[in-house]
Amino acid sequence: MAIKQLLKRTSGWLYLNSSVGRQQLHGAGVILMLHRVLADDNAANLPHRNELCVGPKAFEHLLGWLKKHFDCVPLMDILQPGSLRSERPKVALTFDDGWRDNAVNAYPLLQKYQVPASIFLSTDFIGSRQRFWWESIGETLWNSHGEKARAHLIECLQQLGRPLPVLCDDPDAQRRSLALLHFLQALKTLSPQDLNHLTDACPQESLPQALDWHQVRSLEASGLIRFGPHGASHAILTGLDDQTLDEELSRSRQALLNGCNRPLPVYCYPNGDNDERVRQHVADHDFPFALGTGTGIYRGANDPLALPRFGVSQRTARNPDLLSWRIYRGARP
Numbered sequence: 001m002a003i004k005q006l007l008k009r010t011s012g013w014l015y016l017n018s019s020v021g022r023q024q025l026h027g028a029g030v031i032l033m034l035h036r037v038l039a040d041d042n043a044a045n046l047p048h049r050n051e052l053c054v055g056p057k058a059f060e061h062l063l064g065w066l067k068k069h070f071d072c073v074p075l076m077d078i079l080q081p082g083s084l085r086s087e088r089p090k091v092a093l094t095f096d097d098g099w100r101d102n103a104v105n106a107y108p109l110l111q112k113y114q115v116p117a118s119i120f121l122s123t124d125f126i127g128s129r130q131r132f133w134w135e136s137i138g139e140t141l142w143n144s145h146g147e148k149a150r151a152h153l154i155e156c157l158q159q160l161g162r163p164l165p166v167l168c169d170d171p172d173a174q175r176r177s178l179a180l181l182h183f184l185q186a187l188k189t190l191s192p193q194d195l196n197h198l199t200d201a202c203p204q205e206s207l208p209q210a211l212d213w214h215q216v217r218s219l220e221a222s223g224l225i226r227f228g229p230h231g232a233s234h235a236i237l238t239g240l241d242d243q244t245l246d247e248e249l250s251r252s253r254q255a256l257l258n259g260c261n262r263p264l265p266v267y268c269y270p271n272g273d274n275d276e277r278v279r280q281h282v283a284d285h286d287f288p289f290a291l292g293t294g295t296g297i298y299r300g301a302n303d304p305l306a307l308p309r310f311g312v313s314q315r316t317a318r319n320p321d322l323l324s325w326r327i328y329r330g331a332r333p
């Protein structure tokens with residue numbers, strides 16, 4: 001495993017530092033997908049947080065690396081490039097969901113390195129105390145809110161026929177966190193009602209999880225950040241009937257129009273899930289572009305309603321050569 005990682009890192013490094021790599025990436029755009037930037041790297045290192053969270057040190061390391069190899073540009077510079085073509089490949093940062101830590105932990109570093117970013121909001125959560133189920137359930141089961149809250153949630157899970165696996169009580173933190181990750185992934189098959197019920201059984205945190213509209217407006221006023229919609233309720237769009245899908249799209253679009261000065265003409269599918277019907281509805285709601293989660297490099301010829309992105313985890317932020325290895329895989333014809 002360690003040797004495989006080393007090979008990936010070495011080929012990633014070689015790729016970005018070779019003429020072949022530079023040629024393949026010439027005029028191309030790379031869109032990165034992030035979610036949360038936590039206050040602490042140790043917290044982000046755990047497997048059940050690793051995919052969606054990066055720590056501040058890892059994030060800063062990533063930003064320095066990006067500045068060295070890419071032109072860090074606003075998303076629209078990739079989607080609607082001007083006449084100025086740069087020698088260097090372009091990269092744009094995107095953040096999904098609208099986490100409060102984007103303002104508290106990510107923004108100061110984006111400002112320090114002058115790296116623009118786009119944040120895609122699940123608009124029902126903005127300015128409310130509504131919570132993302134995987135965060136509330138995951139952290140309650142991780143015992144971040146105390147033994148009593150954890151025991152209560154385990155009881156509710158049992159009633160729904162989802163008993164907590166014994167590995168989630170393993171004394172080893174890495175193994176326990178990995179078991180929790182797999183358990184949370186399996187919960188995705190529960191109905192939205194059941195997931196809401198479980199989230200309600202978790203204790204409230206002192207601060208809301210999501211940004212509020214005041215934060216959104218001040219980030220936008222900085223000129224470095226722009227916003228777009230990522231669903232209203234974060235429902236998976238492919239699972240909605242036509243009417244609910246249209247409600248979800250217009251509610252999120254309207255919230256952005258009310259809350260921002262210049263919302264992006266880009267939709268971002270919750271979970272990345274989209275199909276032909278969803279793409280048609282998104283186009284009907286006046287979005288010429290939409291972001292999925294399929295990986296690849298943007299060269300202008302892609303379907304503008306299923307744009308590829310590369311996800312950034314704590315592991316790749318700490319070792320960006322792993323990211324360039326993935327870009328290399330995505331760049332190959």
Ligand SMILES: [Zn+2]
Nearest residue numbers: 096097270271
């Ligand atoms: Zn999301």
